Amino acid sequence: MFKLILKMAWKNSFVRPVRTLLVVLMIAISMGMMLGIEGLYDGMSQNMAEKNKRSDSGDISIFAKDYRINKELKFRIQNAAKIEEELQKNPQIRSLVLRLSADGLVSTARKSSFAQARGIDLDDEEAFGKFSEFLEEGELLLGDKNAIIGIELAKTLKVNVGSKVVFSTQDSSGEINSIALKISAIVQTSNIILDNNALFIDKKKMFAFLGVDAKDATQIAIASDDAKLLNILKTKYPTLDVKSFFELQPMMQMMEDMMVIFNSITFFIIMSVVFVGIFGVMYVSVLDRIREFGIMLAVGMEYKYIRLQIYFEAIFVGLIGFFSGSLLGLLLLIYLRDYGLDFSAFADALQSWGYETIIYGTIKLSYFTTTFLAIMSASVLSVIIPLRKIKNLNPIEVIKAEK
Amino acid sequence: MIRLQNVNKYFYKDEPREVHALVDINLIIEDGEFTLFSGPSGCGKTTLLNAIGALDTIDSGKIFLDELEISLLNEKERTRIRLNKMGFVFQAYNLVPVLSVEENIGFIMKLQGFSDAQIKERVQEVASLLKIDNKLQSLPNTLSGGQQQRVAVARAVASKPKIILADEPTANLDSKNSQTLIEMMLELNEKEGISVVFASHDELIKESVRRIVRLEDGMLV
Numbered sequence: 367m368f369k370l371i372l373k374m375a376w377k378n379s380f381v382r383p384v385r386t387l388l389v390v391l392m393i394a395i396s397m398g399m400m401l402g403i404e405g406l407y408d409g410m411s412q413n414m415a416e417k418n419k420r421s422d423s424g425d426i427s428i429f430a431k432d433y434r435i436n437k438e439l440k441f442r443i444q445n446a447a448k449i450e451e452e453l454q455k456n457p458q459i460r461s462l463v464l465r466l467s468a469d470g471l472v473s474t475a476r477k478s479s480f481a482q483a484r485g486i487d488l489d490d491e492e493a494f495g496k497f498s499e500f501l502e503e504g505e506l507l508l509g510d511k512n513a514i515i516g517i518e519l520a521k522t523l524k525v526n527v528g529s530k531v532v533f534s535t536q537d538s539s540g541e542i543n544s545i546a547l548k549i550s551a552i553v554q555t556s557n558i559i560l561d562n563n564a565l566f567i568d569k570k571k572m573f574a575f576l577g578v579d580a581k582d583a584t585q586i587a588i589a590s591d592d593a594k595l596l597n598i599l600k601t602k603y604p605t606l607d608v609k610s611f612f613e614l615q616p617m618m619q620m621m622e623d624m625m626v627i628f629n630s631i632t633f634f635i636i637m638s639v640v641f642v643g644i645f646g647v648m649y650v651s652v653l654d655r656i657r658e659f660g661i662m663l664a665v666g667m668e669y670k671y672i673r674l675q676i677y678f679e680a681i682f683v684g685l686i687g688f689f690s691g692s693l694l695g696l697l698l699l700i701y702l703r704d705y706g707l708d709f710s711a712f713a714d715a716l717q718s719w720g721y722e723t724i725i726y727g728t729i730k731l732s733y734f735t736t737t738f739l740a741i742m743s744a745s746v747l748s749v750i751i752p753l754r755k756i757k758n759l760n761p762i763e764v765i766k767a768e769k
Numbered sequence: 770m771i772r773l774q775n776v777n778k779y780f781y782k783d784e785p786r787e788v789h790a791l792v793d794i795n796l797i798i799e800d801g802e803f804t805l806f807s808g809p810s811g812c813g814k815t816t817l818l819n820a821i822g823a824l825d826t827i828d829s830g831k832i833f834l835d836e837l838e839i840s841l842l843n844e845k846e847r848t849r850i851r852l853n854k855m856g857f858v859f860q861a862y863n864l865v866p867v868l869s870v871e872e873n874i875g876f877i878m879k880l881q882g883f884s885d886a887q888i889k890e891r892v893q894e895v896a897s898l899l900k901i902d903n904k905l906q907s908l909p910n911t912l913s914g915g916q917q918q919r920v921a922v923a924r925a926v927a928s929k930p931k932i933i934l935a936d937e938p939t940a941n942l943d944s945k946n947s948q949t950l951i952e953m954m955l956e957l958n959e960k961e962g963i964s965v966v967f968a969s970h971d972e973l974i975k976e977s978v979r980r981i982v983r984l985e986d987g988m989l990v
Contacts, residue, residue, distance in 0.1 A: 370872070370879055377867035661863040664824055665924075666852025667880055668845075762825050 371671055375678030378651070379686075385650070386683060389643040393687025394694050396639045397737055400632045401695030405727035406702055407628055411621040412728055414556060414721060415611070420495025421555035423614045424462070424587035426596055429607040433584060437469050439538045439576060443606065446583035458592035463487070463494040464583040466572050470535025472565055477523045482563045483533050485572025494589060497553075503527050504551030513547035514566035517554040522562075525549055533565055538577040545575050556722055629732075633740045640687065640744035644680050645751070652676065652752040659756050660764025672756055676749050684745030691741075692734055702727025771798040771821055771932065771964070776830035776840075778816055778987075790816045792987040794830070798932070798966060803958045805975060806968040808984035814968035815936055817984065821966065822855055822934045823847040834931065852880055856925030856963070858935035862917040864909040870896075870920050871905040877928040888927075895923045898960070899953050915946030919953065926957055932964040939971045951977045 380386055419425060428449070433441035443449065446464050453462055465484055472481035488508050491497035498506055502517055504527035513533070515525065525531060527549055534544040547567065555561055573580045588595075600608045612619040652659070659672055706726040709716055713723045778791035790813050798804055798821075806814040819825035820832060823839050824847075832840040839850055851857075856877070864873045872879075874895060875888040883891075896902040899919045909917055918938060925933050935954075939947035951973055958965050967974055975981060983990045 367879055367882070370868075370876075374865065374867055381867065657861075657863065658865065661859065662865075663848070664851065665857055665877060665880075666848055666850075666855075668848060671880070762819055 367671065371675045372678060375675045376682055378655075378675070379679050379682040382651070382654075385647055386686075389647050389683055390687045390690055392643045393636075393640050393684070393741065394690035397636055397688070397691025397741070398694030398698055400636055401691070401733050401737065402698040402702060402727065404629065404632055404733050405695075405699040405729060406707060406725060408625060408730065409702065409726045409728040410721060411618070411625060413726060414621070415615075415618050417500075417556040418615055418618065419589070419611055421497075421500060421557045421560055422587065423609075423611050424494070424589045425611050426588040426590065426599060427609055427611075427614055428586040428588070428599065428603065429584065429609070431605065431607050434607060434609075437467075439468060439536070439578065439584070442466070442578065442582050442584045443586065444579075445581050446586060447581040449586060449603070449606075453586070453588065456595075458590050458595050460589040460591070461494045462586060462588045463490045464569075465585045465587065466569060466576065466578060466582065467584045468535045468572075468576055470533055472519070472523065472531050472533045474523050474525060474529065474531055479519060479522045480563060481519060481533060481565045482559075483535065483565045483567050483572065484560075485569040485576075486566050487569045494587065500553040500555045502552045502554045504549070507550040508566065508568040508571075509550075510568070510571060511546065511548050512550040512568070514551045514553055515549050516561040516564040517552050518558075518562040519564065520549070520552045527552060531565070533567075535576070537575070543575060545571075629736060633736055636737055637740040637744040640684060640741050641748045643687075643748075644683055644745050645748035647683060648676065648680055648749050648752045649755075651679070652755055656755070656759065657764050660759050660761045663759060664761035664764070669757060673753055676753055676756070677746060680745040680749045681742065684741045688738055688741045691737070695733070695737075696729070699727050699729045699733075703729055770800055770833075770835055772796075772831075772833040773821070774831040774833075776817075776820060776827050776832060778813075778820060778825070778827045782828065790987050791820065791827070794987075794989060796982065796989065798964060800931075800964055801958065801962045802964050802966075802980060803955065803978050804964070804966045804980045804982060805978040806966065806982050806984060807970070807975060808990075810970075812984040813987040814984055816987075818934050818936055818966065818968045821932075822857060823850050852877065853928075854931040856928065856930035856933040858918070858921050858925050858933060858938045860937040860940045862909070862914070862921045862941075864917060864920055864924070866909055868909075869905065870901060870907050870909065870912070873909060873920055874905075874923040874927050876924055881928055883928075891927050892923075895927045898957060899923050913946075915942055915949065918942060918946070918950055922950065922954060922957070926961065926963065929961065930963060932966060934966050934968075936968045937970075938967065939969065939974065944973065947971060947973050 430441045430443045450464055453459055465486055467482055467484045469482050471478055488497060488506060529549045530546060532544050532546050534542060537543045596610050662672060703726055706724040708724050710723045716723055773794050773796040776791050776794040780788040780790050806817055808814055820827050827840050831838055834854060842850060865876065871892055874892045878888045878891060893902065896905055899922060901916060901919050904912060904916060909920065939950060942950060954965055955977060957963060
C-alpha cells in the first residue's frame with residue numbers, strides 16, 4: 367500500500383507540471399540566493415577573523431596580568447622563552463609566536479600619531495600567520511633601522527616606502543627613548559588596530575631599544591584547533607592572562623552571533639517562501655481533486671492513507687525544490703569561493719571596518735542541512751489546511767455534486 | 770442479505786425546509802439478487818442506496834448486513850464495511866487518473882491488504898470478463914466512457930464484495946455501451962454471486978433486472 371501511495375503522490379506532484387515547476391523554481395531561486403548571501407556573509411566574517419588570528423591574537427593569546435589594561439612594559443611576561451619551550455612540546459599547538467610591543471608616538475617632520483611598536487621575528491610571523499601575504503608595498507625587511515608600517519598609519523603620517531619616521535616611547539627603566547626608522551614596507555592585515563597603529567620592528571632591536579631581557583615578551587600568540595586547550599592553559603598558567611580569540615576580539619564574537627541571527631532569518635525566509643509556494647500548489651491541487659478524494663473515502667480508503675499521500679506530494683515538491691536550490695546555491699557558492707565578489711566601489715568603507723574589497727564566500731554543510739530542515743518543515747506544515755479540507759469532506763456531497 | 774426495518778431519513782431536520790427523504794422503508798435484498806431502485810427524480814433512490822452502502826446515516830430504523838446492524842456503526846467502522854463488504858459504481862466513473870487500469874482495478878484489493886500476486890491474478894480474471902484485459906496498462910483518460918465505466922465496475926467487483934451498489938451507472942453512456950455494461954454486470958452477478966443494486970431511470974436496466982423496487986416521495990410503492 368505504501369508503495370502505491372508513494373507512486374500516486376509522485377505522479378500527482380506532476381499532474382500540473384507547469385504549476386509544480388513554478389513552485390520548484392521559486393524555492394530553488396530563493397534558496398540559491400539565500401545560500402549565496404549566507405556564504406558571502408560567513409566568508410566575510412571568517413576572512414576577517416582568520417586575518418585577525420594570523421596577524422595578531424592567534425586562537426589563544428597569553429599576556430601578563432594587567433598588561434591588556436595598562437599596556438606598560440612592567441606588565442610583561444617574564445621569562446616567556448621558558449613558557450614557549452613548554453608550549454612547543456604540546457602537540458595540540460600548531461605554531462606560536464612571541465612578541466614584544468610598546469605604545470608610543472611615531473612622527474615624521476610634519477605629522478605624528480599614536481602607534482604601537484611591535485617587536486617581531488619575520489620568520490616566526492611567516493610560520494605563524496604567513497605575514498608576507500599582508501604586504502602591500504615595498505619589501506619585507508627588518509634590519510637594524512627598518513620598520514614595516516600598517517597601511518592606515520602610513521596614510522595618517524603620509525609616509526611611503528623609504529620614508530623616515532621616529533618612534534618614541536618609555537623604556538623599561540621609565541626613560542623616554544626614540545628610534546629613527548626607515549619604512550621598508552607597508553602592510554594591510556585587515557586587522558583595524560594593526561592597520562591603524564602598528565609599526566613592526568625587529569624583535570632583537572626592540573629588546574635593546576626598550577632595555578628588556580630577550581627572554582621576555584608582552585604576548586604569546588598560539589595557533590591551535592583544540593577547543594579544550596584554552597582551559598588547559600588557563601589552569602596551567604594561573605598567574606597569566608590566557609584569552610581566547612573571541613575574548614580578545616568581542617567584535618568578532620558579535621559577528622558570529624550576527625551570523626546565527628542571519629541564519630535564523632534565512633531559515634524563516636526560506637520556510638515562508640516554501641510554505642506559501644507549496645501551500646498554494648497543494649491547496650489548489652486538493653480542490654482540483656476533491657471528488658477523487660471523496661470517492662476514495664467512499665470506497666473505503668482510510669483518511670490516514672490520503673493524508674500520507676498529500677504529505678508525500680508536498681515533500682516531493684519540497685525535495686525537488688531543495689535539490690534544485692542546492693545545485694544553484696552550490697554553483698553560486700563555488701563561484702563566490704573561487705572568484706569572490708568585487709566591492710571596490712565601497713573600498714574605503716570596507717577597509718575602515720577591516721574588510722577586503724573582494725569578498726570571498728565560504729561553503730559549509732550546515733547551510734544545506736539547515737535549509738533542508740526549513741523546507742521539510744514548511745512542506746509538512748503547508749498541507750495542514752488542505753488536509754483539513756479533505757478531513758471534513760463528506761463523500762455524499764461529492765457524489766451528489768458530480769450529478 | 771440486506772434487511773431494512775422502518776428506515777427513515779430526513780434532510781434539513783427541524784428546519785422549515787425539512788424533507789422526509791425515506792419514509793418507513795422495509796426491504797429485504799437477498800444474496801445474489803439483481804435489483805433496481807426505480808422512481809422519479811428526488812424520490813429517494815440515491816438516498817436509499819447511500820444508506821444501504823453505509824455512506825450515509827439514517828434518522829431512525831435499522832439496516833442489517835447479514836446479522837450486522839450497520840446503522841449503528843461509527844464512521845471508521847462504516848469505512849471498513851464499505852471497504853470489505855461493498856462495491857460502488859458511480860455515474861462519473863471516478864477512477865484514479867494517475868493510476869493505470871490495472872492499478873485502478875486492484876485498488877480496493879490493495880487497500881484490503883491482498884498480495885501483489887493475488888491482485889494481479891484477480892485483476893486479470895475480472896478484466897477478461899469485462900473485456901478490458903487489453904487496456905490494463907493504459908491510463909483512464911485514454912479510454913472511452915464505456916471502457917472507463919467497465920474499469921469502475923471491475924474495481925468494484927475485483928474484491929468480491931457482498932453487494933455492489935451502482936448509482937446511475939449508465940447515465941453517461943450511450944445505449945450500446947449501456948447495454949454492454951448491463952449484460953456484463955448480469956454475467957458477473959451470475960458467475961460471482963454478488964448482489965447488485967442499481968439506482969437508475971434507465972429503461973434498459975428495467976428490462977434486464979429481476980426485481981424492481983419502486984419509490985415515490987421516499988416511500989416504497
